[in-house]
Amino acid sequence: MSASLPIDPERQRLVNAALLAILPERCVLSAPEDTRPYECDGLAAYRQLPMLVTLPDTEAQVLAILNLCRELNVPIVPRGAGTGLSGGALPLANGVVISTARMNRIVRMEPLSRVAVVQPGVRNLAISDAAAQHGLYYAPDPSSQIACTIAGNVAENSGGVHCLKYGLTVHNVLRVRVATIDGDIIELGGESLDAPGLDLLAVFIGSEGMLGIVTEVTVKLVPKPEKARVIMASFDDIVTGGNAVARVIGAGIIPAGLEMMDRTSVRMVEPFVKAGYDTDAAAILLCEADGTALEVDEEIARMTEVLSNAGASAIAVSQSEAERLRFWSGRKNAFPAAGRISPDYYCMDGTIPRKRLAQVLTGIAKMEETYGLRCANVFHAGDGNLHPLILFDANKEGEFARAEAFGAAILALCVEVGGTITGEHGVGVEKIGSMCVQFSSAELSAFHAVKRAFDVHGLLNPDKAIPTLNRCAESGKMRVSAGLLRFAHLERF
Incomplete structure (x- = not known):
């Protein structure tokens, strides 16, 4: 079980004052009793009290927070409902949590086009409840659908018991509106069957908050x-x-x-x-x-x-x-x-x-x-x-460590038989060591290159999902073939 790192009080006061200069007081939490509910997601074994928590009401406020954090070099952890199970929303002692839970409005429902446009904090089940009067529903149905939000589903590429026939989040989301660390708004995908340019929507879905903050999502609805x-x-x-x-x-x-x-x-x-x-x-x-x-x-x-x-x-x-x-x-x-x-x-x-x-x-x-x-x-x-x-x-002393080792062994077996270390829960902090088991140094370098293309500052959900090559080597999990490390000349982060 993890223990929280200490928070620098002077740094906290400085960032808190800067945030209160651009946001209403209700949108910033700093007292431990207020930030404690955000210290972990569904993986409660890992906990960290955040330096600050922000609860923006609008897209403009999200952009303002991103711009400020970039200027002050403050790392950011995006958060939906906190139902994730891999520590993807684990806060940082020197970072700001951006929770989009208050952005929970269904923007519009279009039954003839069979789409719904929703804000990031709309719950998964709320979409189907709103569409029911039109004989429609949103197909991905994770077990946490009564609580989990659509932006969290996008971050983890969530599935559910009906994903075999109807697909995962990536198959049911048409467009995502994203606030970038540079303070821009980009739109990935579109409401037509295809969108111009590279398919960056598929890159973004499942990226675990490392590439941008979701501010709006267009989902596909299917007939009940x-x-x-x-x-x-x-x-x-x-x-x-x-x-x-x-x-x-x-x-x-x-x-x-x-x-x-x-x-x-x-x-x-x-x-x-x-x-x-x-x-x-x-x-x-x-x-x-x-x-x-x-x-x-x-x-x-x-x-x-x-x-x-x-x-x-x-x-x-x-x-x-x-x-x-x-x-x-x-x-x-x-x-x-x-x-x-x-x-x-x-x-x-x-x-x-x-x-x-x-x-x-x-x-x-x-x-x-x-x-x-x-x-x-x-x-x-x-x-x-x-x-x-x-x-x-x-x-019982040592049981959690045995449970973690048991879990890592299951994931190694999944890779051995031709599978992968995650399906819908993401990597977060939980499986970051297992990434070293599955992927080569060249593949990990490619993942880091994608991350840098969206977030050159490395401020969005840092130290999650993609391990550094040094980390893999130090843990003894870097993949080596025939005694040789391929692409040994590549940068070591």
């Missing part, structure tokens, strides 16, 4: 399906369940959602939510079909056949909308339910090829013995995005 039903399939062992995922996709079926939970996660969730889960199963799959009534009935029948042939020991199909929502409520409440069986948990996030699911789940089971910790597996099985919950007790 006429009908949706979900299958709960039980399996007697987790390997069979993992192989069944590949069988469903191999049959040419793209479910609206395809999620997997192991016995540990099912048994921690069921008493909490009473979703009707099979607590005797080694693993369950939740497979959803949506569309017209005819399409749904046909797809449910096809998936039932595939799952039966793949070795499902039991199959239940939702018979009402209430039952469908109840099935999903267990999956969406898996993280809070972990508190029923463990004082603490460490949520990992990695992505693997679907065909490697069984192999990786078996590997994680062996790691439980190696590290002496339990792990509940809950994940987006359809796109191979794993969310292992490593259960530990922070009050």
Whole structure:
């Protein structure tokens, strides 16, 4: 667990006075009791009291803060709702947090064009609530959608249980308006099918606040399906369940959602939510079909056949909308339910090829013995995005360190089988060491070059997501092939 670094009081007074000269008093927080809620995001193991917190109401105020911080050489940490799980919004003792939570207005809803233009602090679920009267909704649905903001979703390229069919944030955002560290406003993307120039929108989405501050987002809306039903399939062992995922996709079926939970996660969730889960199963799959009534009935029948042939020991199909929502409520409440069986948990996030699911789940089971910790597996099985919950007790000396080592080992296994160290939670500070496992020095240098192109001053969310080459070398995680370090002549940051 991290401890806060001290704040320089003289520096704090100087920057605070400068901010109050350009912002209303309500927009600047400096007292510890006011800044304490911003000391961490969802990764509460890492904490740092920020020097100052700003809460701008307008885009003009965002620009004013950026200009001031650039002039005074003050680093900036952007923040949405603080629901991120990788420490991406971890403050700095010498930095200013810019929270866009107050910029929470839906600018306009265009049902005929099927787009919504929203400010950065609008909650994910609020977009769908506003679009519902037009028979539309915003598809990406992370488990934190009741609280997380659209700018945070853009920063992390968030997904959700329906991302297999409808895509991640990057597939559902058309345009982003960005305030740069140089005090300019740029627009990436557009409301047409294509935009002129390089596709910098795709570069910006998932950049974790390192390239600019989001001030407005145009999202794509999709029609609400006429009908949706979900299958709960039980399996007697987790390997069979993992192989069944590949069988469903191999049959040419793209479910609206395809999620997997192991016995540990099912048994921690069921008493909490009473979703009707099979607590005797080694693993369950939740497979959803949506569309017209005819399409749904046909797809449910096809998936039932595939799952039966793949070795499902039991199959239940939702018979009402209430039952469908109840099935999903267990999956969406898996993280809070972990508190029923463990004082603490460490949520990992990695992505693997679907065909490697069984192999990786078996590997994680062996790691439980190696590290002496339990792990509940809950994940987006359809796109191979794993969310292992490593259960530990922070009050026991050394357990958090073991949990971190366990998590790093899972991510290394993801890379080994052809996957990646994150799917939707981002890198932040949590996985910065694992970046050294996955990427070569040349690749990391390219990432730093992109960062410099947007932020030559290095003030936007510094020391997050992209490790320096020296850091990789010092941690012993720099990738070396045949005893040689490729591109050894390149700059070492």
